[in-house]
Amino acid sequence: VGWLGAVAAATGFALVASLTAGQSLRTGAFAVLAVAAVTLHAAPLLRVVRSGGPGGVGRAGTWALEAAAQAVALLALLLTGGSLRHAAAVCVLWGVAVAVRVLRRSESPGGRRVLAAVAAGSELVGGWLVLAARGVVVLEAYTLPAAALALGAGLLALRRRPGLTSWLTLGPALGAAFLPSLVSVLVSGEPQPWRRLALGAAAVAVVLGGAARRWQAPVVLGSATLVPLALHELARGWDLLPRWLFLGVGGLLLIGLAATYERRRRDLVRLREAVARLG
Template sequence: MALLLLTAAVAGAAHGPWAPRPGYRPAVALAAVAFPVLLAGAGAGWPAVPVVLLVGGLAVLLAAALLVGGGWLVPVGLVLAAPGLAGLLPTRAGTLGGLGATIAVAVTVALAGRLPAARVTGWGTAVAAGAAFAVTAVRAADLPLRLAGFAVLGVAVLALAGAAVPGIRRSGGPGTPVRRRSVEARALDAAGHGTAVVALLLTLTSARHAAAVCTLWGIAVGLRALSPAEPTGNRWRLAAVAGVSEVAALWLLLSAERVALLEAYTVPAALVALGAGWLALRTRPALGSWLVYGPGLAAALLPSLASVLVSGDQVVRRLLLGAGALAVVLFGAVRRQQAPVLLGGVTLAVLALVEAVRSWDLLPRWIYLAVGGFALIGLAATYERRRRDLRRLRAAVGRMS
């Protein structure tokens, strides 16, 4: 109530009959700078001085956001509010109180500010202050810092949900269709994702806690992507973020369990990439196979192939990789897709070369010479036909999408 009354007084002083002329506004700002010094000189102690400064600064900033032409009040409010909040930080109770007041004013500015810049600033300040409030509250309860990640994640989820509110999401007035999201909704989305990253960083000391954060964030983003009111383009972006978050959660859990199998990390990521490519192909049939299947197949085949090249004594891996590459080639040939044919074919060719090198010491040398000689004779006898076959193969691959 005191903050509202002070805001009304500031509004009347700034735009009433006693409002300072533009030429005198710098003097008002200087007076605001001198006010903390005069207050301390009068004998006011802690926490009276920072509380008065913070409340006065927040009132000035609120008036600046709600009034037409109140932009000149912003520096005055910052000069008062910043040292007031800093003066409350030495104690946890003072920090919680200062951050709580900042959140309340920031949300009011975000909802009722006259200009988009004021509303965006309000949302960003509210999310940042909310994350700081969550961390301070957890530490005030003497809980481990990694648990603060879940409290911060709650702030991120609130920001993500706020960006989906129709009044914030629309770029036009009430009743208008959502063709383009408002700048406030985009700012809230960015603040939510950034806060989720902060939550993840707070839990990195425990892989299981970090995996839980990634899992919960993936669920929240996935639910948001399922909203029928969400624009199609943003829905795809949210789905991608949800998929990456869930894969990261799986990787963290595998790392916590000390799983060393390479495919346990690469196959889930490949499946997510292939699923995303398949869904994209259904909505945009003109996409090429390299965009649709290339990233997923590369994630599935190439890391295992590199492991085989580095350490060849992996019979089961070589066998399964060869079978998988053969299946990929057959799929690409049936569907006339270039990326599966080339990626699977290159993998099979490299595996065949590896097997030939490995069997070099297992068979007599004359066998290789005989096979090479017969191959050269056959190639020389059918040279022109092989050239035609090669040209037809090249043309067929070139016609694939």
């Protein structure tokens, strides 16, 4: 309780001192962030694992101080007052401070994973805010960094724990990469030729890579992206090609399916079984 009170007092002092010096709240946010960084790095030094000596804190006290550091950092973000540039700077600096804490040798594996997630999330939000401040409106500029971050974490988890399924490790990253772009292609009335081409090429690459590594999530999600994208391309080409061409191709396909119905049905069953065997 004493250490938490000290953190609260230091936070108030940093803010009041900045305002007394004639600085704005946005500038005072960095002084508050400095208090959060000091608290975050001082918490492990105050831990006394045995029974808690004079001036020391136990594990629960350390967790409370770390939570207080995160709360003070959030307060610093709120003090930026809607300024995207100041908010981005706070997020980036806080991500660096947390990342430095991850490098401590005595950090537990569980605590290191949590801190790494906080650092990565803070840097990601900071990058988004920078893009928004610069007026960047390209959708993939926001979605692909998040997808790459999730993909890296998923691959690392899959490497350390081979028993995990590809849906848990790779599914969120692939969903973040494909779904926003696919929705934009299907809903938007603009042609977006380069987005359609890049999305299709990426989906094909993911399907092939997933099939080679025997991962179910990339195969299913890549295919689920390719099918509506292909139908969308057919719909766009409906007005560009003569109607008889579609009727002729459709008739030939129906004749071929009818002539080889039993074989196609067995192929479909084998395909379903093969997908089910993927990890």
